[in-house]
Amino acid sequence: MALTFDTRYPSIDDLRNKAQKRIPKFAFEYLDGGCNEDVNLLRNTSELREVQLKPNYLKNHHGSSLKTKLFGIEYDAPVGIAPIGLQGLIWPNSPEILAKAAFNHNIPFILSTVSTSSIERIGELTEGKAWFQLYHPAEDTLRDDLIKRAAEAECPVLVILCDVPTFGFRPRDIRNGLAMPPKMSIKNVLQVLGKPSWALNTLKYGQPNFETLKPYMPKGLDLKQLGKFMDHTFSGRLNEAKIKPIRDMWKGKLVLKGVANEVDVEEAIRLGIDGVIVSNHGGRQLDAGESTIKPLERITAKYGDKIEVMIDSGLRSGPDIARAMASGAKFTFMGRSFMYGVSALGNKGGDHTISILKTQLLQVMEQLCCETVEDFPNHLIKTN
Ligand SMILES: Cc1cc2nc3c(=O)[nH]c(=O)nc-3n(C[C@H](O)[C@H](O)[C@H](O)COP(=O)(O)O)c2cc1C
Numbered sequence: 001m002a003l004t005f006d007t008r009y010p011s012i013d014d015l016r017n018k019a020q021k022r023i024p025k026f027a028f029e030y031l032d033g034g035c036n037e038d039v040n041l042l043r044n045t046s047e048l049r050e051v052q053l054k055p056n057y058l059k060n061h062h063g064s065s066l067k068t069k070l071f072g073i074e075y076d077a078p079v080g081i082a083p084i085g086l087q088g089l090i091w092p093n094s095p096e097i098l099a100k101a102a103f104n105h106n107i108p109f110i111l112s113t114v115s116t117s118s119i120e121r122i123g124e125l126t127e128g129k130a131w132f133q134l135y136h137p138a139e140d141t142l143r144d145d146l147i148k149r150a151a152e153a154e155c156p157v158l159v160i161l162c163d164v165p166t167f168g169f170r171p172r173d174i175r176n177g178l179a180m181p182p183k184m185s186i187k188n189v190l191q192v193l194g195k196p197s198w199a200l201n202t203l204k205y206g207q208p209n210f211e212t213l214k215p216y217m218p219k220g221l222d223l224k225q226l227g228k229f230m231d232h233t234f235s236g237r238l239n240e241a242k243i244k245p246i247r248d249m250w251k252g253k254l255v256l257k258g259v260a261n262e263v264d265v266e267e268a269i270r271l272g273i274d275g276v277i278v279s280n281h282g283g284r285q286l287d288a289g290e291s292t293i294k295p296l297e298r299i300t301a302k303y304g305d306k307i308e309v310m311i312d313s314g315l316r317s318g319p320d321i322a323r324a325m326a327s328g329a330k331f332t333f334m335g336r337s338f339m340y341g342v343s344a345l346g347n348k349g350g351d352h353t354i355s356i357l358k359t360q361l362l363q364v365m366e367q368l369c370c371e372t373v374e375d376f377p378n379h380l381i382k383t384n
Pocket of ligand 1: 030031032082083084085086112113114115133161257279280281282283284312313314315333334335336337
């Protein structure tokens with residue numbers, strides 16, 4: 001096994017530990033935390049890890065490939081970078097670092113409406129390969145303008161989000177007075193002073209801003225004003241009336257993210273949606289919800305041949321990707337893992353994180369005697 005990454009950080013846990021040392025506490029807690037008591041945050045990973053796979057050691061093996069076809073596009077691995085809001089607050093310039101790394105490794109990068117780079121900049125960096133995640137605007141004119149900009153940036157896939165009818169209740173962010181730009185209370189200044197590389201990079205790239213939304217918003221909002229702006233600019237709860245015009249307008253593939261049960265998948269199919277991401281926002285919205293591996297198993301069994309079913313939330317390794325694929329997912333996404341990588345290693349973090357995940361996943365495939373990603377389900381050990 002040729003190791004092409006910095007061998008001091010061979011796991012996502014190593015990157016998380018390093019990230020915690022390098023970025024201010026308010027930024028790390030925003031990235032790392034779940035909602036309420038973190039029950040579903042922890043359950044996502046622990047229940048996924050109950051999935052077990054069987055190896056076939058005596059079968060002939062002709063080599064393994066991570067190549068994965070999704071929506072007619074061939075990607076180099078079945079994993080993509082999930083959309084993250086306020087990305088540049090966690091690590092300066094991180095959307096561009098991750099988008100470029102995704103482009104170089106030929107995997108999808110999804111830009112959030114509330115990330116800190118614009119659709120146009122990310123479209124240019126990825127030569128039109130990035131996906132765009134749309135928070136649903138309250139005004140039709142804003143919705144249409146954002147969709148038009150995503151089409152002009154040549155995004156192949158538009159992702160709409162159904163799991164944010166309200167903002168998650170996140171005690172750490174409430175205590176930290178999370179704001180955009182960060183509020184420089186004495187507590188936060190002390191935290192920043194202890195993290196010189198984050199502070200220097202923030203000076204270099206400037207205060208993070210919602211670049212895609214800049215044309216529509218007033219400057220310098222604190223958390224309270226930001227909440228108000230978001231509340232009146234976006235109407236989180238999706239329904240048929242909101243999805244239909246988007247489906248009519250968007251000529252590319254349309255994906256619904258945040259699906260957590262079969263009823264919503266049935267509705268998505270009826271509305272002409274091309275794919276769903278089974279997701280609970282990384283345990284940041286409903287602490288009393290299920291881990292994503294549970295509905296994934298039910299959804300792929302019932303609808304796997306009718307719609308592309310993808311998953312995120314709680315994946316932290318190559319074996320985790322393998323577990324999800326064996327359980328029927330066509331593709332996987334990760335949010336925090338890539339942000340830990342870029343926070344830990346800066347410009348090299350995206351490339352490093354993708355490299356360790358690819359290396360780990362390939363090792364699992366060789367161990368299982370799994371030659372293609374479509375073969376993963378044949379290695380699932382059914383426990384009930
Ligand atoms: C700090 C943070 C910000 C996020 N912001 C967004 C967002 O703006 N839009 C979105 O669709 N999902 C957002 N998510 C959810 C991720 O896209 C993804 O569903 C989640 O991170 C997956 O779980 P994981 O972090 O355990 O991999 C965010 C997640 C985190 C951790």
